[in-house]
Amino acid sequence: MKQFISSSISLAFLCRAPIILAAPKTLDIYFIDVEGGAATLIVSPTGQSLLIDTGWPSDRDAGRIAHVAIEVAGLKQIDHCVITHWHRDHVGGLPALAKLIPIKNYYDHGLPQTIAADMQAELIDAYKQTTQGKSITLKPGNEIKLQRSPKHLPPLQVRVIASGGIVLGDQTSQPQIRPCGDRFEPKAEDKTDNANSVGIVLTFGRFKFLDGGDLSWNIESRLACPKNLVGQVDVYQVDHHGMDASNNPVLVRAMRPRVAIIDDGPRKGAEPGTFATLKSIRSVEAIYQLHRNVRTSDKDNTMSGYIANEAEVCQGDYLKLSVEPDARSYIVSIPARQISRRYRTR
Ligand SMILES: [Zn+2]
DSSP states (O other), rough: OOHHHHHHHHHHHHHHHHOOOOOOOOOEEEOOOOOSOOOOOETTSOOOEEEEEEOSSSSHHHHHHIIIIIISOOOOOOEEEEEOOSSSHHTTTTHHHHHSSSSSEEESOOOOOSSSTTTTTHHHHHHHHHHHHOOOOOOTBBBBOOOOTTTHHHEEEEEEEEEEEEETTOOOSSSSSSOTTTTOOOOOOOOOOGGOEEEEEEEEEEEEEEOOOOOOOOHHHHHHHHSSSSSSOEEEEGGGGGOOSSSSSSHHHHOSSEEEEEEETBBBSSHHHHHHHHHHTTTEEEEEEEEOTTTSGGGGSSOOOOOOOOSSSOOOOOEEEEEEEEESEEEEEGGGGEEEEEOOOO
């Protein structure tokens, strides 16, 4: 009898269709090493992808991005691609990349009417050709719609907070310098396209991340004053590769980041002023660099276990950030060195 009961239980169990719950996926952000350019790949828990910037004009950078997208992240296409501004270390890799993986939607701050001294006509032409004239101009307040998160996951939002020199809530880019606050210290007007960078805030539940492209000092001031338009962030992709023409302490302090990630090169970015700013902010628990800055000493670089590429001649190792499905914590890792650390979301 005993045996009968147990077998009927197991039969009843077997007759029911087994419910297999797939493990909830993380939100992943890859900081791809393009040696002083920018290429940040965001992959949502549902597998939608957003690439912000494409590195320098070279097969090297396109190859590194495609490798991470296809072989590491398992993508078949890039759903959305934002070019923050028209400098060669951001738009340069696009034509070569588009030959390696399909790219579905393009966004930028608006095609230039005239080719300024800091732009290159052939890169703009290549962009127009690659996008077939179908790029979308982003304005502050716009959202890039990724597929909605299933109900059991926190909401995911990608929002533009700056574009074309205009910040959220403003109607115009002029004047660039607007006095604000006790600590107001402008720099000379930035006439380069850096000031026009698209700035993007991603939120996934309580988790918040800023990628401001190469936004520079005076625009950063307007993002923080009179109102903190970004809010507090968990992770800050340090503006402009960590150069001192950017990273206004007024903004960095207002955002109170816990983790700062510098997409520098061995001889570009991660400059001492920016490094000192990050070190001086109490909320910053960890500073990561894609590269050791070989032009400065150890004291102006983060600790060795926080640098993806120590040597100037490198393999181009990436940094990875994975936000847990409940968004309560995230892991920053250097996969090539098998280093990973967990941080609590605010
Ligand atoms: Zn740049």
